[in-house]
Amino acid sequence: ILNVEQSPQSLHVQEGDSTNFTCSFPSSNFYALHWYRWETAKSPEALFVMTLNGDEKKKGRISATLNTKEGYSYLYIKGSQPEDSATYLCAFPTGTYKYIFGTGTRLKVLA
Amino acid sequence: DVKVTQSSRYLVKRTGEKVFLECVQDMDHENMFWYRQDPGLGLRLIYFSYDVKMKEKGDIPEGYSVSREKKERFSLILESASTNQTSMYLCASSPIAGGYNEQFFGPGTRLTVL
Numbered sequence: 001i002l003n004v005e006q007s008p009q010s011l012h013v014q015e016g017d018s019t020n021f022t023c024s025f026p027s028s029n030f031y032a033l034h035w036y037r038w039e040t041a042k043s044p045e046a047l048f049v050m051t052l053n054g055d056e057k058k059k060g061r062i063s064a065t066l067n068t069k070e071g072y073s074y075l076y077i078k079g080s081q082p083e084d085s086a087t088y089l090c091a092f093p094t095g096t097y098k099y100i101f102g103t104g105t106r107l108k109v110l111a
Numbered sequence: 112d113v114k115v116t117q118s119s120r121y122l123v124k125r126t127g128e129k130v131f132l133e134c135v136q137d138m139d140h141e142n143m144f145w146y147r148q149d150p151g152l153g154l155r156l157i158y159f160s161y162d163v164k165m166k167e168k169g170d171i172p173e174g175y176s177v178s179r180e181k182k183e184r185f186s187l188i189l190e191s192a193s194t195n196q197t198s199m200y201l202c203a204s205s206p207i208a209g210g211y212n213e214q215f216f217g218p219g220t221r222l223t224v225l
Contacts, residue, residue, distance in 0.1 A: 004153065031209075031210035031211065032210045032211050034213060034214075036216075041218070042218060043115065043215075043216040043217055043218045043219070044201070044216040045216070046213035046214070046215075049211060049212075049213055051211060089153070089154070091154075091214075093209075093210025093211075094210075095210070096208045096209055096210070097142065097144075097159050097161065097167070097208060098156060098159075098169070098170075099154075099156070099210070099214075100153065101146075101153035101154040101155075102153050103151060103152060103153050104153070
């Protein structure tokens with residue numbers, strides 16, 4: 001059974017702190033790894049699509065890395081702000097149309 | 112601004128009712144999806160559609176059906192709602208098939224079945 005795990009489940013950080021969390025996925029049959037941000041009462045929105053081993057992508061203060069050989073991706077947030085508070089989801093495609101989603105990491109940034 | 116919209120943010124229905132959840136996308140995407148999200152579980156795929164009138168079962172299709180009569184609209188139907196279908200339902204669309212393409216999500220419908 002294919003499984004995607006995210007850790008931690010939740011965390012609270014102070015404004016200005018940097019933080020990171022992990023998505024673990026099957027290391028075989030890798031297509032891509034997606035990161036989404038889901039703010040309360042809003043639609044999940046795509047952050048990154050990671051495709052190559054060693055990939056590093058950046059959007060503002062948020063960056064992500066990918067290790068396909070060992071099956072993990074890290075998401076980093078530098079200098080967290082209250083508006084970064086959200087649930088961060090990763091998704092692992094298993095075929096043309098199907099994805100396995102992790103349960104998410106719920107981040108709360110305290111002002 | 113591209114959008115996926117869902118007909119209701121919150122819905123309360125009674126056991127045994129027939130329930131329709133509507134999703135509309137304005138991006139001319141080929142593929143549309145229905146997921147449900149429950150505490151402690153990742154998003155789970157109920158059904159998807161890769162073209163008008165075409166549909167495929169996802170991982171948890173039991174108790175649901177779908178309809179896609181027009182490219183922009185994908186409906187999820189609960190034929191006879193049950194309490195275990197209380198959940199957050201998310202619709203998504205994507206332009207091209209394949210794991211490299213991001214999905215665009217609606218804001219979700221929180222359904223409560225009493």
